Amino acid sequence: MLLSALLVGCGAGSGEGARSPQGERVTAPGLAVTDEAFAGAVRDLLKSEPASKERGMRLAGVEARQMARAAARFRAHAPARGVSALAGGLYLVRTGELTVGILGPHGKEAIGSAAKEYANRGDEGRALALYSLLFRIAPDNEKKEVQAHLDALGAWIRDAGAKYGPVRNAHELQAIAAGRRLLEPTEAAHQEASTRTVQWVQAALSLRNSLRDKRVPPSREEGMEAFGALQTGGRTLVALHLLAADAKGALAALDRASARELVRPDLLVALERVAERPDGVRWLDVLHALRPPSSRENHEDEAMFEDHELFRAASWVVAMEAYRLEPSLPEAAGAVASGLQEYGMAEASAAVVVEAARAHPEPRTLGGALAIVMRAMALEAEGEDVSAARRTYKASAPLLALADAAKSRTDPSPGQVRAMMGEFELREGRVPEARDLLRQASQADKSGGVLATLARIERFDGQLQVAASHLKEALATPDVGRDLALKGDIQLMLGDIALEQGNATAARAAYTDALKELARARTQGEPEDRARVERVLARVLDRFGAAQPARKALERAYDNAPRDKQQVSATLGLVVGQALVHSDLPRAREGLRRALGADLDQEDVVYLALWVRLLERQLKVQPDGSAEKVFSSIFDDGRWIGRLAAFGGGRIKAEELIGSAKTPAQKTEALFYAAMDRRVTGDQRGAEAGLRQVLKTGGIDLMEVALTRDILNSGRAPLGPLPEVVLP
Known part of the structure; x- marks a missing residue:
């Protein structure tokens, strides 16, 4: 939940900010949620009252669209993105909410693809969950094949629980049950996971008590297993119940296991306070306490025994509950946005931080919100879904308006958000859209990089004089003064434009300026900086017809960053x-x-x-x-x-x-x-x-x-x- 830190500013941990009316919605509840309406639909779902008719209708619409997105990612041979999207969709479903048809027409395809992926990874718990869900929704003629997978998993699980000593056996079964519960939001899966975790903790406590009474040391393996259970079992039990936002259930489970002593006092206090009177700030206290200690030693110990996905998922559910109760809390909104980005719903993250930004329009909070928008856009673009990046940008319109109206500059600025979207549009070849965005960005932020990109568009438009003017303006900006490769690229473009205008003398002068500065810059900065400089240098040398020096420059570019795939790709692209x-x-x-x-x-x-x-x-x-x-x-x-x-x-x-x-x-x-x-x-x-x-x-x-x-x-x-x- 790293992005939540971006939104922690004035009022971030206080309930004193403006509280949005719970009745305020931007979408109507219904089963059909389009891609265009997805961000608003997710936001409205997160604000819906648990167990209400409204939540049921909104959940069905969001789930159907999210399963369609997950299925599309599997079809596009992006299994990691498909798995994260499917998991995110299922994490939105609370225990008992999974009904027939809620996953929509693409649910079977998404779950079937993910089940195969988890089975291939050897993750029996999650595979069991998904094949169990698949059996529910598969047509009758396919149930036999699904049942065969379930039978094979059942046989494996029975063997896993009888191979080792009592504590290790209990842990094997607990890990499978917890994995199943993550992706199967049913009462049966919840009870199984809770019971198995209690048994694991009790087996460890029994071993500890036996050691105290009889002074007979266990085997090293059993001792390590018991140590892990005593270190992390209590928090694991809490996390399983927090997947359903059930603080009272978590406390009751700790009592059943006689495991309160195994949970840090701050987590116990936070659970008791939120169980007594839930509000957004108290749920944030649970979120803080649920996270593991930051010391490296404790982290290494816990890494041996924990399924960290369980704690990520539980933390996200806790953040969603804090957001539902008080959506204007910046930290809650930031944590929810972080989870949306992690779980394949990045385009919805901009929508959930709007109310917090309105309630706390300080530069730090606004800047954090815009950083969330930029990361969401980048994630969608990296996944080759620029349409989703475009929808993310559209959902950020209220944030951009707030930042534009702010008296103090935010970091990042609205201009940087517009420039990023402009670059994505240009990459897609949508020149008019890119031109408009970059012009807006350049009016607010005199960035050399933005001016140079705008000049490339103007060159394409045939406005050579305007392009040259913007390039000369770019040379005077601070970012170009710090980025010598960018400076050389701008001088190279000035020379190319001069040639297109028929002025060979001006072209040679621009190329010469670029050559001299790049020659001085080629030993400065980090390896990737030097690689970029050498690539621009190679292009300038090529303009002079100096083929051999250009080849040597590209060899040096390759040698500067041989393990950086992005740099290697750019260099070899120029070579070939x-x-x-x-x-x-x-x-x-x-x-x-x-x-x-x-x-x-x-x-x-x-x-x-x-x-x-x-x-x-x-x-x-x-x-x-x-x-x-x-x-x-x-x-x-x-x-x-x-x-x-x-x-x-x-x-x-x-x-x-x-x-x-x-x-x-x-x-x-x-x-x-x-x-x-x-x-x-x-x-x-x-x-x-x-x-x-x-x-x-x-x-x-x-x-x-x-x-x-x-x-x-x-x-x-x-x-x-x-x-x-x-x-x-």
Whole structure:
């Protein structure tokens, strides 16, 4: 729950802030929740009264949509994201709320996929939970197969409880039951987990009492198991009951196990106070006490015996209860937002912090809320769901308005949020949307990075003079003064614009300035900073026609950050890209070989393989098999990477690739590869027309656009001779 700390500011731990009316809702309760309404629906669900008709209706709508999202992530071959989304959806369901049909039409698919994932991990408890749920909703003709999985798990569990000594056996069964309870919000699963935990604690207490009375030491293994139970069993028992926000039940379970002595006094006091009179602040006290001690020694001891997911889930439920009672508490809102991001509902996190920001509009609280928004957007974009990032940004509108109206600057600022969304839109090729967002951002924050991105759009629009003006303005900003790679990139772009305006003298002057500053900067900063500088330096050297020094710069970039996959990918992309422009097949193949050895993501390697294959076809050289190996390893399941691999492997034509494009950026890529396909078949006129069309589409930031410019300019005389600079 690290994000909750971002919202702890003035009034964060106090119930004195403005309390929103519990009747205030932004969505109507119902079974149909669209992606667009999801953030508001989650927020309204979290504020609904337990066991109310409203909560039942809202829960069904949210669960159906969340299961659809989880199923989609499994289909997209993102099992980790699918599992987190499914777990998050089930954690929203309280004990006894799981009814037939609540998981919607995609529940069976999501649960079946997750059950297989947990079974493959050897997690019997969670697999048992999911196969039990699957049996409930599977059609009759599939129940036999599901029952076979349940029977196999049952046999394994029976064996697990009879292999060791009494305490170890009890712990094996307890761990399975607790795992089951995490994902199965039923009374049966709850009672089983509670009972097994009590038995585990009592077995440890019995061993301790026996040792005191008889002075006969147990085996080392049993002694360690008993130590673990005495250290963590009481808190584990509490956490199981807090999954249902049941403080009274937690205290009663401790009494049944005679385990109050095993729980820290602050947790006991917090449970007693919230059981007596629940409110948001008292639930936050439970949240604080539930977290383990921060000392490394205690953490290492507990790591041997705890299922930390149980405590994360219980902490999130406690935070949700604090939020339900007092949604204007910043810490409660922040903790709930953190859980939403962890459990596959990041786009809803912006909506839940709005009331806290309104009640506490201090810069620290507003800044924390905007940081939550930016992290949510980044998480969705990293998961290749820019639509969700867009919805997150939309849900943040009230926060942006509050921050815009604030007298003091927040960190991050509203401009930074808008700039991030602008970058995502630009990456998708949605130029008009990106242009508007970046203009808004630049009006409030004179950031060099934002001005440079805005200049790239203006260059695309043909507004070369305006773009150059913004680039010169960017050079004077503090962030460019600190980021020498960015400064070199801006000077490089100024030179490129001057060339497009027909001013070779101004272009050479800009390139020379960039070259001299980059040469001085190449030994400064962290390794990743030096790698970035060397890559920009290589591009500047290429403008002068200095092929060999450019290659050496890229070698140095690779050597500076050989274990940073992001840096390696960027460097090798430039290596293979320049090799494609200069028809250097050996260098292109070497770059692809390095990429395969660096175990880069398929999404990165497939592009390098495409460029190598284009060169092999262009030079009419027998393939060496490396590109084909990449293409054959990627299944064409409709995703863009699969479509690219299918094209590279010759399984679909260029027209089919273009037809598969779903975003402007994908269309830009498809047009590039279609044009290069014409080029390698000898249709030079068609290839040039296709490449010029690439420059008119929206993929401004794509490598394919940079390659297009370099290929079209490859016949231009270099701006040599190389200025005198000191380079290795």
